[in-house]
Amino acid sequence: MNILEDLKWRGAINQETDHDGLNELVNQKSVGIYVGIDPTGDSMHIGHLIPFMILKRFQLAGHHPVIVIGGGTGSIGDPSGKKSERVLQTMDQVRHNQDALTAQMEKLFGQDGKFEIVNNYDWLSKLSLLDFLRDYGKLFNVNTMLNKEIVASRLEVGISFTEFTYQILQSIDFLHLYRHNDVQIQLGGADQWGNITSGTDLIHRVEGQDAKVFGLTIPLLLKSDGTKFGKSEGGNVWLDPEKTSPYEFYQFWINQDDNDVIKYLKYFTFLSQDEIAELEKKVQTQPEKREAQRKLAEEVTEFVHGKEAVKQAEHITTALFSGNVADLTTAEIEQGFKNMPSVEVSSEPLNIVQWLVDATKIEKSRRQAREDITNGAIRINGERIEDVDYEINPANKFDGKFVIVRRGKKKYFLARVK
Incomplete structure (x- = not known):
């Protein structure tokens, strides 16, 4: 089974500019394929991860991934589907985000095979206004641009010239990569179809109709209830462990x-398909065991955060389920109790x-406290306490930073020591 057949089985192909030509190309040789991401933030979330998972599949199949960090395009913003203009970022913020996204990409793609990360600021910033208009603007028909879905959806409320020209800049990216990085395929989400086809059209106008370039998009991923995939109750699930801890990341997947x-x-x-x-x-036969969810959580957490993060997440999960929190480290407490009720206490x-x-x-009340203690309903740092004269010393556990209380079977509280 080749890469395209595998992607079709996985439900990961939405549109292709030329299926037969693309299929022939990927079966003939190792081919350059790129995905772009604009540095609108300093971390990807799992919605961003989808096209890069597909790019990783091409890498594992022997092809050459090229990742474009949009330092140029990100400085102006692409037209979103939110019916409003993006807020322009400062160049300092763009550069900070570039560095953070580059580090994430190196972690995902730098372990098993050659890949490239490039920044479109390097070539777009060298274009003068006259060069842009003479060399590229002349090749784009405004009527065609207006009919692109992402632009058409904004016409009623209006779109700035800046965002309107975004598809030209992305097309220039594809042409540049075709000429200088041996890239023949652009991969993106379903909302990128208009920009991708603008790129293949530009290359055909400039390099000739026989230029072998292709576009491939991925379907919008929806949950079974029809809502968009990618968020938890707390908002986006980030790849940055400081924004979403590996434990929270693991829990998101295991709770699907x-x-x-x-x-x-x-x-x-x-x-594999068999697995x-x-x-x-x-x-279907043993849903209560949730083996599929556990395997999903293990695989994705390892891909993003590594094997140690999986072990830590599983350790925290087991400890919280069993109540054996005394075995947790201070760092694991930070992760596992991040979103649980907490209070500050004296040392x-x-x-x-x-x-x-x-x-x-x-x-x-004191009456209720004594009753719960004598009934064995209170655990401090994993130890059942039944003595109403017991003294709590916050310095005794977890580096003096935390005291964990469990009341009853499932009710946890975290006391943070000031």
């Missing part, structure tokens, strides 16, 4: 619905009843 998990295994893992088919059977030792009522407000 049975109706979606096989689709995501096809998109986001490099498991995914076996997991699909288990979803001074205090009687447990006073601490639960006065210092943390975990218990509403």
Whole structure:
């Protein structure tokens, strides 16, 4: 099975400019293929990850990935589908974002094979206004540009000339990469179809109709309920571990619905068809074991954050489920309890009843606190406490930074020591 057949099986092909020509090309030789990303932020989220997972598949199939960080295009902004103009960033912010995205790409693509990261600022910034208009603007028909879906959707509310010309700049990128980096395929999301076809049209006008260049887009990924994939209850799921911890990242994937998990295994893992088919059977016959979800979480977390992050995420998950939080490290507490109820407490030792009522407000009254303690419903740092005279000393555990309280079977609280 070649790369295109595999992508079709995974449901990862939306549109192709020329299926037969593209199929012939990828079967003949190693080919250059590029995906671009504008530095509108300093981290990708999992929605951004989709085309780069496909690019990684091409890399593993022996092809040559080229990643374009849009330092030039990102400084002006592409027309979004949000019916409004993007807010222009300062060049200092653009450069900061470029560096952060480059580091993420190197982590994803730098482990098994040659790849390139380039910045379109390097060539776009050298174009004068007259060069742009004479050499490129003359080759684009305004009527055709207006009919591109992303532009047409903005005509009612208006679009600036700056964003209107974005498709020309992206087309110049494709031409530059064709000439200088041996790139013949551009890959992008479904919303990039208009920009991609503008690029293939430009190359054919400049280099001739026999130039072998192709465009390929990926479908918009939707959940089984019809909503857009990519966000959790807390918002975007980021690749930056400072924005979304590896534990939170792992939890996002392990909590996917049975109706979606096989689709995501096809998109986001490099498991074979046979392996995914076996997991699909288990979803149907033993859904309570959630083996497909666990495998999805392991594979994607390892790809983005590495094997140690998977071990840590699994350790935190097991500890929270079993209640054995005493085995967690201080760093693991930071990850696992990031979104749990928390309070600030003094570092001074205090009687447990006073601490639960006065210092943390975990218990509403001393009577209730004593009752819960004597009934064995209170655990401090994983240890069941049944003595109402017990003294809590925050310095005893987790480097003196945290005290973990569990009330009942599942109710956790985190006390952060001031």
